[in-house]
Amino acid sequence: MKRVRLADVAEAAGVSMKTVSNVVHDYPHVTPDMRRKVQQAIDELGYKPNLTARRLATGKTGMIALAIPEIDHPYFSELSRYIAEEASRVGYRVIVEQTLSNPAAERAVLNDRETGLVDGVIFHPVRMQSMEVARLQRDVPVVLLGESVMAVTADHVMIDNVVAAQEGVQHLVGEGRRRIAFLGVVAGDATGSTDQRLLGYQQGLVDAKIPLDPGLVLSVSDFTPEESARAVRDAVASGLVFDGLICRDDRFATGALFALRQAGVQVPRDVAVVGWDDTELGRWASPSLTSVAPDKRELASTALALLRERIDGYHGVGRHRIVSHALTIRESAPLGAPALQPH
Amino acid sequence: MKRVRLADVAEAAGVSMKTVSNVVHDYPHVTPDMRRKVQQAIDELGYKPNLTARRLATGKTGMIALAIPEIDHPYFSELSRYIAEEASRVGYRVIVEQTLSNPAAERAVLNDRETGLVDGVIFHPVRMQSMEVARLQRDVPVVLLGESVMAVTADHVMIDNVVAAQEGVQHLVGEGRRRIAFLGVVAGDATGSTDQRLLGYQQGLVDAKIPLDPGLVLSVSDFTPEESARAVRDAVASGLVFDGLICRDDRFATGALFALRQAGVQVPRDVAVVGWDDTELGRWASPSLTSVAPDKRELASTALALLRERIDGYHGVGRHRIVSHALTIRESAPLGAPALQPH
DNA sequence: CACCAATTTTACAGCGCTGTAAGCTCGGTC
DNA sequence: GACCGAGCTTACAGCGCTGTAAAATTGGTG
Structure with missing residues (x-):
């Protein structure tokens, strides 16, 4: 045939x-x-x-690349879903590029060896310095996700991390917490995500007139729940006292819940925990996680809208969009008396 | 420029x-x-x-499609990761196609309107009847995942669901459980995944000389944890007595854990729970989930190996490969006395 | 130094489709 | 009935690369 x-x-x-x-x-x-x-x-x-022939003739591929650290990280898998849905709605197909937080792989995203693969790229860098992003010449439109500092030639979408962290602290303070810890600062995290969240955390404490205690900032050596569980376990074992905990993401919060449970510390009674990203992982944790919830759908549609404009020829300097967020209240840091609540 | x-x-x-x-x-x-x-x-x-020109000249795209119901389902996101990694190792790029369990979308996977997009497809159908898979003519090699019945023209990779379910029951029986329930039969699930797991569950009971009780088979109306929580809540409320629970997947198990906790039923003391897929969701649940663990890496590499053979010209009838699985024991259905165990 | 086989390089015809510009139709006008 | 313009249709030159087959070069031999 x-x-x-x-x-x-x-x-x-x-x-x-x-x-x-x-x-x-x-x-x-x-x-x-x-x-x-x-x-x-x-x-x-x-x-x-034949799509290939069509592409050669038109010069358009109808595809975009989504470059993320790991596709099976709950936040990124959920984000991927929204991006894929939005893309398909506007007639694009998505090819997923895992960087695995590898600097070389991240560089390759912007510095591709070949052309004609995709019309544009949505890129969430983790290891790459903003300077470097700006320096690498790319011949394809790029929209950056996450908190990497702005590049002149690429658009950028994020939530207001500082405010979101402040709100988290504010919530805990409102529930009577005073010794609030932050988990986790990660070595090699070059994007500033953690920095901004940490900054907001500190700002929130200052707003509440609570003195900062560097001992309450917990470090973690990589982005796994195992590592965050270890950090919390060590902190508790070393006698650190805290009644609230803001976590850099839901995965860390999940590891923290595990360590606290193991140590016999009750959540939220003894320690109220706030996660970040509002993923399914936290929604079904026990206790379910109160979590900073970026509007992922809006994030996806904004990123795609900016990218399409560039694909369609817009050549202005990098634009920045802040999308909305909320604090989803669940069992781990409830409003008022702790009680079992679905979702 | x-x-x-x-x-x-x-x-x-x-x-x-x-x-x-x-x-x-x-x-x-x-x-x-x-x-x-x-x-x-x-x-x-x-x-x-220019990749497009190369493709037109060679007739090869160097891409494969991965068609799955939802990319943010923990099992599929983890599977996607392994497939993406394996694909990149052998020089292929992956484009992810979400069917969202939509019959029309599934049909479109095999019955594409266009050519030259990908060299092959790895497809995990959910709604599509096996007859239909066999009937649709496709002009691209296909490897099927999951428990859909065999198609003559496509290869197929799965684990032995019947045996795995039997082993789950066997484990519970070994721990002294006798009233073992199965969650959840889903309306419209045409693939036979659930059927096979249910069959293995029944086989396991028969092996243990425990009489079957249809009242212990719980139905669910869709694939969400919310639905499974509802099913378990209703079952408990209706007075159903059981001390073991085999769940169709980790998401259902997660919903079940939630409902049981809400109902004041202790896991594993009162009810031991076994999940399926061994996802991160279950690994960090509380209690952590004992779960049937398909070897996802092997699944991915086997699927890709078969697909590559077909892309390279193999034209024989559909081959079937069973990949290995294990039962990962954690807190929700521990070996011996229940105790807090990391992982 | 002529000759041959093996190695290296070249010319060019596609791959299948779309954009452009030109050509054709046909009903309406005066 | 000749002419006009809007509406349809066509011919064909690319898009940028690779496979093929033929040409050119090289080195080894007698």
Whole structure:
């Protein structure tokens, strides 16, 4: 069974290739008769357009790349879903590029060896310095996600991390907590995400007139729940006293919950815990996690909107968009008396 | 800044296009002098090959599609990661296609309107009948995942669900459980995954000489933890007595844990719970989930190996591969006395 | 030093589609 | 009935690369 080409359909229908193409693309100026005749030939021959040829002729691929550290990190998998849905809504397909937090892989995202793979890139860097992002020349439009510092040539979408962290602290303070810890500062995290959240945490304490205690800032050596569990375990074992905990993300919070439980510390009674990202992981944790909830859908649609504008020829300097967030209250840091609440 | 073409490099280096192409592809029969000269021209001009043109000329895209119900389902996001890693190892890029369990979307996976997008497809159907899979003619190699019944024209990779479920029951029985329930049969789940797990569950009971009780099989109306929580809540409220629970997947188990906790039923003391898929969701649940663990890495590499053989021209009938699984024991259904165990 | 085989390089015809510009139809006008 | 313009349709030159087959070069031999 040989591949049917546009030319074959044209011949069978006794028309030109271009007319067949017009029918395939629903070009309006085709007479009904002609359309019918061509469509019949298409159906009979089972013609399917060849995307690669179309791409070569048009110079558009209809694809975008989504470059993220890990696809199975709950936050990124949820974000991927929204991006994929939004992309498909506006006629793009998505190819996912895992950088695995590898600097070389991140560099490769912007400094690709080849062209014509995608029309644009949505990129959430983790290891890459903002300087470096700005320096690398890329020949494809880029929208950055996360808290990396701004690049002049790329757009950027994020939530207001400082405010969000402040609100988290404010919530804990409102519930009577005074010894509030922050988990976790990660070595090699070059993006400033953690920095901004830490800053907001400190700001929140200052707002509440609570003195800062550097001992309450817990470090973690990598982005796994195991590591965060270790950090919390060590902190508790070393006698650190705290009644509130703001975590850099839900995964860390999950590890923290585990360590606290193991240490016999009750959440939220003894320690109220706030996570970040509002993922399914936290939604079904026990106790379920109060968590900073970026509007992921808005994040996805904003990123895609900016990217499309660039693909369509916009060449201005990098734009910055802040999307909304909320604090989703659940069991781990409830409002008022702790009680079992679904979601 | 205009796009640099192969022809431009050829002209600059004073050689033929084909020689440049040979250098780009590390073709062995190029003299060092020539290679140096060409490479220099490539570097100076900043030449980057155009993938689309290459694809049109070779007929290969170097891409595969991964069609799954939801990318943010923990099992599928973890599987995606392994598939992406394995694919990149063997030189393929992955484009993810979410079917969202939509029959039309599933049909579209096999019955694509266009060609030349990917070289092959790894497809995990949920709604599609096996008959239908077999009937749809596709012009691209396909490997099926999950428990859909075999198709003559496609390969298929799965774990032995019946045995795995039996082992789960066996484990619970070994821990003294006798009233073992199964959660959840889902309406519209056409693949037979649940059927096979249910069958293994029943087989396990028979092996243990425990009479079957249809009242112990809990139904669920969709694939969400919310729904499974509802099912368990209703069961408990209706007075159903059980001391063991095998869940169709970790998400259901997570919902079950929530409902049980809410109802004041202690896990594992009162009810021991076994999940399925061994996802991060279950690893960090509280209590952490004992779970049937498919070897996802092996699953990914097997699927990819089969697919590559087909892409490379293998045309035999559909092959079936069973990959290994294990039962990962954690807190929700521990061995011996329940105790807090990390992981 | 002529000759041959093996190695290296070249020319060029596609791959299948779309954009452009030109050509054709056809009903309406005067 | 000749002419006009809007509406349809066509011919064909690319898009940028690779495979093929033929040409050029090289080195070894007698």
